[in-house]
Amino acid sequence: MGQLEAKGLLCERDDRILFSDLSFQVNAGEWIQITGGNGAGKTTLLRLLTGLARPDAGEVCWQGEPLHRDRDSYHQHLLWLGHQPGIKTRLTALENLRFFHHHGDSARCMDALAQAGLAGYEDIPVNQLSAGQQRRVALARLWLTHAILWILDEPFTAIDVNGVERLTRRMADHTARGGMVIMTTHQPLNVAGDKIRRIALTSERAGQ
């Protein structure tokens, strides 16, 4: 089972301190929402947690080891879905999933697309899908991945109410089975308060 630990993170952008001395742990089965207004540093923090960027001070550890020591093995445990859908718009929805998940046979990929609400759209080039449907193609990976840790930046952007409900259920299932979710969203989450822990990137952070 995994454990992610942020230790004393400092991040500066344009001579402004976004956050400093930020420490927290995420354990198996935990669901974390990073909160804060526009520009508070949520995406920046998520990128530090993925190992794609390095903090100005402090470090991020996975199972006790600093990420930069063995990023490749960390990435086997991680599913990162960034702000952009990160999909190939000339490929079909199904081809996109097969591209990301080589182990995913067509039947599993079709099932994942159905779970994401895209049944009937499997063979359509992604550039002919709506913004929300394109996002759903990326999010269908949540039904295919074996990664224990999901880091999701604004996964609900452009997603309708029904889609948000499906995704929320999927995240709840994942954490109930010992998975970990760290996400940002500006939308209210329809989840019992004790199921989710919030880490605020604001001056109110003290006391969180």
Ligand SMILES: Nc1ncnc2c1ncn2[C@@H]1O[C@H](COP(=O)(O)OP(=O)(O)OP(=O)(O)O)[C@@H](O)[C@H]1O
């Ligand atoms: N590559 C970069 N170079 C310089 N400054 C950056 C860079 N990326 C982000 N910033 C700055 O860092 C700050 C935090 O940006 P970030 O994207 O982390 O905020 P956020 O909390 O995710 O915001 P939002 O809710 O709008 O997505 C912003 O003030 C932004 O201008």
